Amino acid sequence: MKYILVTGGVISGIGKGVISSSIGTLLKSHGVRVTSIKIDPYINIDAGTFSPYEHGEVYVLDDGGEVDLDLGNYERFLDVTLHRDNNITTGKIYKSVIEKERRGDYLGKTVQVVPHITDAIQEWIEKVAVVPVDPEDQKEPEVCLIELGGTIGDIEGMPFVEALRQFQRRVGKENLCIVHVSLVPEPKATGEQKTKPTQASVRELRGLGLCPDLIMARCTSVLNESSRVKISTFCDVAPECVIGVPDASSVYKVPPLLEDANLIEYFTNRLSLPLKRNKSALARWRDLANKHDTxxxxxxxxxxxxxxxxxxxxxxxxxxxxxxxxxxxxxxxxxxxxxxxxxxxxxxxxxxxxxxxxxxxxxxxxxxxxxxxxxxxxxxxxxxxxxxxxxxxxxxxxxxxxxxxxxxxxxxxxxxxxxxxxxxxxxxxxxxxxxxxxxxxxxxxxxxxxxxxxxxxxxxxxxxxxxxxxxxxxxxxxxxxxxxxxxxxxxxxxxxxxxxxxxxxxxxxxxxxxxxxxxxxxxxxxxxxxxxxxxxxxxxxxxxxxxxxxxxxxxxxxxxxxxxxxxxxxxxxxxxxxxxxxx
The missing domain is CATH 3.40.50.880 (Class I glutamine amidotransferase (GATase) domain)
Structure with a gap:
């Protein structure tokens, strides 16, 4: 099993869900079976009791799971059927650990965040990653996309960050690719793209033990070359691994954008994926994006x-x-x-x-x-x-x-x-x-x-x-x-x-x-x-x-x-x- 972890920096709501879905779409269009997991660090068991003004709509799955709206993005983009366990929350993890403690599964040990909570998170990911998501084809997925909700540095997300730090050693770095989505603001007063927030975000991510392989730079306009070089230099990633993702007129443009950035070639090499090259794989998405604009x-x-x-x-x-x-x-x-x-x-x-x-x-x-x-x-x-x-x-x-x-x-x-x-x-x-x-x-x-x-x-x-x-x-x-x-x-x-x-x-x-x-x-x-x-x-x-x-x-x-x-x-x-x- 190969894993792609998507994290976010600087601010929340910068499009991690769309980028995760687009990466999955890109892989699936080239013959890879893909599943997705969304991690939400809130203590609620699920999204069912949320006010729509608090967290957006409550998305409902076939099995009745009330989950985060990002799982709707995954299902729409990937055309798969996900399950309630594809949405992990702090509430679900703690509930499962407490139930084990009550049964005596820990044999009298003191139950702690490390290792019990972090182990539970890793076990949950491994269990869900192999569940088939295609009703017509019950084969196990080959790639699992994991989106970590919130922003790196949020206190409620720390147990998940630590679990994922351990997880990369558990599965092997050759099987885990980390994609960091970060904001590159462009203040109107200067008209200049600012890379310092991204540098700070990546530095914090590295300090927590996760080193990004790809940086998705969310920006208002096209990422200029000088900004790309700065991010590459100060974040220690190759220039071609800094991908500019500017604001677009529709989300349908994102999968073709990632394809044009040669991510198929990158994932083939980085994760040794058996991709079936298909030059027209995203033709329908390109047509849809073009139709949206015209x-x-x-x-x-x-x-x-x-x-x-x-x-x-x-x-x-x-x-x-x-x-x-x-x-x-x-x-x-x-x-x-x-x-x-x-x-x-x-x-x-x-x-x-x-x-x-x-x-x-x-x-x-x-x-x-x-x-x-x-x-x-x-x-x-x-x-x-x-x-x-x-x-x-x-x-x-x-x-x-x-x-x-x-x-x-x-x-x-x-x-x-x-x-x-x-x-x-x-x-x-x-x-x-x-x-x-x-x-x-x-x-x-x-x-x-x-x-x-x-x-x-x-x-x-x-x-x-x-x-x-x-x-x-x-x-x-x-x-x-x-x-x-x-x-x-x-x-x-x-x-x-x-x-x-x-x-x-x-x-x-x-x-x-x-x-x-x-x-x-x-x-x-x-x-x-x-x-x-x-x-x-x-x-x-x-x-x-x-x-x-x-x-x-x-x-x-x-x-x-x-x-x-x-x-x-x-x-x-x-x-x-x-x-x-x-x-």
Missing amino acids: VQKEVRIALVGKYTKFEDSYASVIKSLRHAALKVNHRLTIHYIEADDLELTTQVKEPVKYHEAWQALCSSDGVLVPGGFGMRGMEGKILASKWARTTNKPFLGVCLGLQCAVIEFSRNVLKYADANTTEANPKTSKPVVIEMPEHNPGIMGGTMRLGQRRTNFTTSANNSVIRKLYGDHDYVEERHRHRYEVNPEVVDELEKHGLKFVGRSTDGQRMEILELEDHQYYVAVQYHPEYISRPLKPSPPYLGLILASTGRLQNYLEKGSKCSPRYTDSSGVSECDEFDSTE
């Missing part, structure tokens, strides 16, 4: 959410929209609308915000209402759902978005004035959305309906738009993350009035997909289709929204979609890619 037609989507001030809160949702927009050769413009700005209380308190929010909604080509938790902004999402329904505007609701669509329809079509979710009003006389019976309200972490579940299309869905988008199969498999669901007692009445539940759980009790009759595209899903969208294989519900918003949905449906029930595979090319919906 498309002229615009599609405007209103994202009516609760956490719109922080883009990472909807990272997978935004990427899914971009995947779909590029598929139909359109440039995506997202109107971020805070849901509570659409409410009447805002009209009274802050009329400018209210009118700006409604203007943004009304000027959009389509409406997306994503998931969320809690009461805040729910009435705004319900109003957005009503506006899309009554104006024949393309609409996609996800998770809470489906629940809001049901509440709105119940209030305004069924005339259930008190219709609501028990999440917002536990005493409502018309609970059209209820808490799942098996939910344990005493524990927050890991108690939702999580992970991949099968959704069967009903017999009434034969002419369903969403079924056709999925390739007209009998079922789909998607990932879930929710505690509330549509009350089965109101389903018959809703369907009588035109709100059809065309997809249900395998036992028929949970409503998974709804579709409105006599509407160009009014679809909502209880699951989160954004989690398994891919740059070259957009999610069908999101693709449907973009197609309807650009007036191309009927053309697409007439030609037919050939997606598999899962619509992703390990080959790198899906049947979905064979059909180009552009005119």
Whole structure:
């Protein structure tokens, strides 16, 4: 097994996840089986209880693991299926060690950070690195990418740094390559690239026993030669091992950039990898990056959410929209609308915000209402759902978005004035959305309906738009993350009035997909289709929204979609890619 460790210096959030994913993409495109591990030094067991404003979205895996959003980057770039153990946290490590101590596994020894915690970290990495991540090919990976979260020097990351220092001796330096991602700032006052922060970061990394083999210099503009020479000289790496990674218009440009920097040649020699040379390996990524920069037609989507001030809160949702927009050769413009700005209380308190929010909604080509938790902004999402329904505007609701669509329809079509979710009003006389019976309200972490579940299309869905988008199969498999669901007692009445539940759980009790009759595209899903969208294989519900918003949905449906029930595979090319919906 070969390992590539990616660390970060100077500041957090400089793109370690994208660079790790891009390295993996580069290797995989040349015939190497790749897996990834993300280390997060926080004490939380997992990301499940995070606020979206605290750490961005919570990404959900097939096995129900609630993990860091960087694992979403890995899955999207590498087109693999990761597992909950691919995300290591301080909480997980300490929990496992404490459980061993309680069982008496340490035979009365004093349990300490070194060696017990550091040994546990190394053992965890070795165990996870060999787990197959390709559903179609169960062979062990050949390379494991390890991203160490945070910044070198963070106190909470020290046990992991020490464990990795020991790990390089454990596996042999010839099997471990260290990539350090560091910021090279360019102050506007001088216009000069400053290498001192990178020098200091590398010096600290070396002081902790890890010597970088490659330095990825993140900078605003192209890294100039004098800066490259300085970093090479003072950080003791060869000039060709200092790779400038300037800001790019899209992340799709990063894998080709690394290929152009001759990293394939470097990894072949440094890790003795059996790479299969393929000059056109990243051709599709180059085409995607070029398309991102050159498309002229615009599609405007209103994202009516609760956490719109922080883009990472909807990272997978935004990427899914971009995947779909590029598929139909359109440039995506997202109107971020805070849901509570659409409410009447805002009209009274802050009329400018209210009118700006409604203007943004009304000027959009389509409406997306994503998931969320809690009461805040729910009435705004319900109003957005009503506006899309009554104006024949393309609409996609996800998770809470489906629940809001049901509440709105119940209030305004069924005339259930008190219709609501028990999440917002536990005493409502018309609970059209209820808490799942098996939910344990005493524990927050890991108690939702999580992970991949099968959704069967009903017999009434034969002419369903969403079924056709999925390739007209009998079922789909998607990932879930929710505690509330549509009350089965109101389903018959809703369907009588035109709100059809065309997809249900395998036992028929949970409503998974709804579709409105006599509407160009009014679809909502209880699951989160954004989690398994891919740059070259957009999610069908999101693709449907973009197609309807650009007036191309009927053309697409007439030609037919050939997606598999899962619509992703390990080959790198899906049947979905064979059909180009552009005119």
